Amino acid sequence: MFDIPFLGLPPLHSAHGTVSLPGSKSISNRVLLLAALCEGAYTTVHDVLESDDTDAMLGALRQLGCSIEAVDESGRSLRIGGLSRQHLPTTASLHLGNAGTAMRPLTAALALLTAPGCEYELTGVARMQERPIGDLVDALRQLGCRIDYVRNEGYPPLRLHAADAQALAQNTHIRVRGNVSSQFLTALLLALPLAAAERDYVIEVEGELISRPYIHITLSLLERFGIHVRNDGWQRFTIPAGSRYQSPGEIHVEADASSASYFIALGGIASDPTQGQRITIEGVGADSIQGDIRFMEAAAQMGVHIEAGANWISATRGAWPLKAIELDCNHIPDAAMTLAVMALYAEGTTRLSNIGSWRVKETDRIDAMQTELRKLGATVASGPDWIAVTPPARLPQWQTASIATYDDHRMAMCFSLAAFNPARVPLRIEEPRCVGKTFPDYFETLFAVARAHPADIPVICIDGPSASGKGTLAARVAERLGFATLDSGALYRIAGWAAQHHGLDISTANATALAQLARTLPVAFVQDRVFYDGEDITLAIRSSEGSRNASLISAIGPVREALLSFQRDSARLPGLVADGRDMGTVVFPQAVLKVFLTASAEKRAERRYKQLISQGLAANITTLREELETRDARDASRSVAPLRPADDALMLDNSDMDIDTATLQVLSWWAQKHPGFQRDNASDSAST
Ligand SMILES: Nc1ncnc2c1ncn2[C@@H]1O[C@H](COP(=O)(O)OP(=O)(O)OP(=O)(O)O)[C@@H](O)[C@H]1O
Numbered sequence: 289m290f291d292i293p294f295l296g297l298p299p300l301h302s303a304h305g306t307v308s309l310p311g312s313k314s315i316s317n318r319v320l321l322l323a324a325l326c327e328g329a330y331t332t333v334h335d336v337l338e339s340d341d342t343d344a345m346l347g348a349l350r351q352l353g354c355s356i357e358a359v360d361e362s363g364r365s366l367r368i369g370g371l372s373r374q375h376l377p378t379t380a381s382l383h384l385g386n387a388g389t390a391m392r393p394l395t396a397a398l399a400l401l402t403a404p405g406c407e408y409e410l411t412g413v414a415r416m417q418e419r420p421i422g423d424l425v426d427a428l429r430q431l432g433c434r435i436d437y438v439r440n441e442g443y444p445p446l447r448l449h450a451a452d453a454q455a456l457a458q459n460t461h462i463r464v465r466g467n468v469s470s471q472f473l474t475a476l477l478l479a480l481p482l483a484a485a486e487r488d489y490v491i492e493v494e495g496e497l498i499s500r501p502y503i504h505i506t507l508s509l510l511e512r513f514g515i516h517v518r519n520d521g522w523q524r525f526t527i528p529a530g531s532r533y534q535s536p537g538e539i540h541v542e543a544d545a546s547s548a549s550y551f552i553a554l555g556g557i558a559s560d561p562t563q564g565q566r567i568t569i570e571g572v573g574a575d576s577i578q579g580d581i582r583f584m585e586a587a588a589q590m591g592v593h594i595e596a597g598a599n600w601i602s603a604t605r606g607a608w609p610l611k612a613i614e615l616d617c618n619h620i621p622d623a624a625m626t627l628a629v630m631a632l633y634a635e636g637t638t639r640l641s642n643i644g645s646w647r648v649k650e651t652d653r654i655d656a657m658q659t660e661l662r663k664l665g666a667t668v669a670s671g672p673d674w675i676a677v678t679p680p681a682r683l684p685q686w687q688t689a690s691i692a693t694y695d696d697h698r699m700a701m702c703f704s705l706a707a708f709n710p711a712r713v714p715l716r717i718e719e720p721r722c723v724g725k726t727f728p729d730y731f732e733t734l735f736a737v738a739r740a741h742p743a744d745i746p747v748i749c750i751d752g753p754s755a756s757g758k759g760t761l762a763a764r765v766a767e768r769l770g771f772a773t774l775d776s777g778a779l780y781r782i783a784g785w786a787a788q789h790h791g792l793d794i795s796t797a798n799a800t801a802l803a804q805l806a807r808t809l810p811v812a813f814v815q816d817r818v819f820y821d822g823e824d825i826t827l828a829i830r831s832s833e834g835s836r837n838a839s840l841i842s843a844i845g846p847v848r849e850a851l852l853s854f855q856r857d858s859a860r861l862p863g864l865v866a867d868g869r870d871m872g873t874v875v876f877p878q879a880v881l882k883v884f885l886t887a888s889a890e891k892r893a894e895r896r897y898k899q900l901i902s903q904g905l906a907a908n909i910t911t912l913r914e915e916l917e918t919r920d921a922r923d924a925s926r927s928v929a930p931l932r933p934a935d936d937a938l939m940l941d942n943s944d945m946d947i948d949t950a951t952l953q954v955l956s957w958w959a960q961k962h963p964g965f966q967r968d969n970a971s972d973s974a975s976t
């Protein structure tokens with residue numbers, strides 16, 4: 289997951305490949321609760337989504353005394369022991385983050401489970417405290433449940449006490465508004481089997497029921513857990529007397545259909561079938577019980593070519609540009625956000641209606657969508673429950689934008705699709721960590737299938753003499769930007785070690801053999817360790833001898849040639865920070881930012897000395913300084929790719945600069961190379 293202030297997205301041009309998606313949030317949290325409600329039974333739940341929202345549910349269940357064990361190392365299969373009513377804690381304060389799929393059903397279930405003398409408080413983040421829950425509380429109070437608002441009437445936090453048993457036995461018919469959030473009805477449906485041992489309970493829906501597909505998921509899962517709800521025309525639901533939760537033993541969570549929407553759209557926008565490209569999605573397909581699977585129909589209407597089997601979907605470009613549509617999105621409220629961004633690639637105005645529920649989600653999604661689409665240059669109009677999007681009319685109207693995400697995972701995910709814009713303007717997604725709510729590895733998954741022109745992949749080069757701090761600085765800068773790193777010196781060190789290991793003299797006489805060796809190094813980088821043919825050579829290549837051999841072998845032209853493509857192939861999305869001697873002059877001459885990092889020989893020897901001592905290696909500061917200077921002189925005087933600043937490099941002497949200051953300087957230069965973003969990363973970097 290990219291846990292950084294913003295993620296830069298360079299222009300992307302195409303996409304191809306297979307993605308396997310995380311489990312559905314809606315199904316995961318329902319199934320976890322259902323398993324917990326199977327008193328005295330164990331349920332193994334496979335393919336559970338690992339995310340902020342499921343963490344919120346699991347954390348609450350644990351606090352309530354539920355046993356939860358990982359079945360294997362993947363952590364995606366959990367064995368859940370049903371809660372025992374007798375052994376619930378007397379008090380608990382449950383923090384449910386911003387997880388509506390945890391807050392609503394837990395409120396209903398605990399309102400019925402709380403025993404006399406017990407008390408539970410349910411709360412969440414600030415936004416959760418702005419998300420209405422009054423309709424659910426009103427419905428539960430009709431049953432005799434006792435729920436207090438801790439702060440504001442109608443909103444969490446809530447305090448739950450034991451229900452009035454007499455009222456609960458009498459009030460078997462309740463009403464709930466259907467046009468606010470289907471999660472209220474879901475919560476009641478999941479909770480009422482706890483009360484329905486001896487009598488029927490009936491829920492009457494007032495007004496039109498929105499988001500029916502989510503109720504369909506609830507009813508399907510209740511069936512799997514032995515509860516057969518009678519559904520009379522989506523207006524009246526009866527939980528029959530004698531209902532009792534029964535564990536299915538094992539259950540699999542489908543991949544998330546809403547998450548699939550981004551990749552279906554991706555196929556339609558960026559996978560050209562004439563080039564053999566397609567996006568294949570595994571883990572969810574035509575047999576899905578999730579309502580958002582019907583996003584396929586909407587995407588097809590816009591022109592995406594889709595094929596699907598029971599458990600897979602593939603998408604490619606069909607019509608291009610896409611076709612603008614007018615659609616009532618009541619059946620796909622979450623996935624409809626993806627349509628709003630697809631509208632950027634359509635001819636004409638796309639109008640999405642019946643999306644009033646967007647206003648009470650993680651953020652007011654209609655306002656958020658309008659604000660951010662306008663930043664890109666789109667024309668957007670909206671009303672209480674609709675939005676209309678017209679793409680920029682001409683290429684110059686597209687604008688570079690820093691997209692705010694409002695702590696809303698779907699904003700971050702759907703706006704990433706704007707990186708395929710025809711004007712090739714780069715974007716920024718602010719606070720990309722918000723995808724952790726449902727799809728922590730969303731951007732990694734996107735980058736695995738998206739392609740950029742090599743020249744568009746941003747590269748920062750940091751060259752300079754030995755021990756000037758290049759590697760340390762490169763790692764810090766890369767961490768802040770979410771970029772990969774390339775330690776090119778390590779390659780020469782490994783090649784030098786390999787030559788010695790194979791008894792090859794490091795001289796130009798052996799150039800061909802040494803180059804062949806360099807081209808086929810059996811090397812593996814595992815976290816911070818370097819393995820050569822399975823042997824850990826991490827420390828060996830950092831020795832004085834290792835440094836000398838690296839410097840000697842790096843002066844041999846064919847060896848440098850042999851290592852060139854490996855280095856260039858390291859440039860990958862979303863970007864690379866490369867350090868060495870010739871990153872800016874030879875390997876990445878087109879790099880956007882080149883830094884030549886220096887420090888006095890005295891400081892460098894001192895730093896290297898401290899570094900070696902801290903690694904438990906013997907060192908002598910005078911010898912170290914001599915070795916550094918000899919190596920630098922050799923590196924600077926060789927005929928191929930000598931150590932020198934690129935003509936367009938920015939000089940940074942960090943002799944008297946700490947690492948944080950040097951990092952801020954580079955980030956600030958990087959920001960200056962990217963004018964046009966509304967939020968500059970020099971100010972972001974203050975928290976380095
Ligand atoms: N600005 C700084 N102030 C103090 N110490 C630093 C600074 N920058 C780096 N160091 C320390 O100096 C040592 C050498 O840094 P580093 O290994 O990053 O240098 P390098 O240029 O990559 O070296 P080499 O050329 O051998 O690969 C490390 O222990 C690092 O923590």
Ligand SMILES: Nc1ccn([C@@H]2O[C@H](COP(=O)(O)O)[C@@H](O)[C@H]2O)c(=O)n1
Pocket residue numbers: 754755776777778780781835838839840842843867868869870871919923
């Ligand atoms: N781009 C590069 C990087 C390194 N070298 C040579 O390798 C030696 C070891 O590099 P370190 O960065 O790990 O110290 C270095 O002295 C250079 O001779 C190179 O030539 N080009």
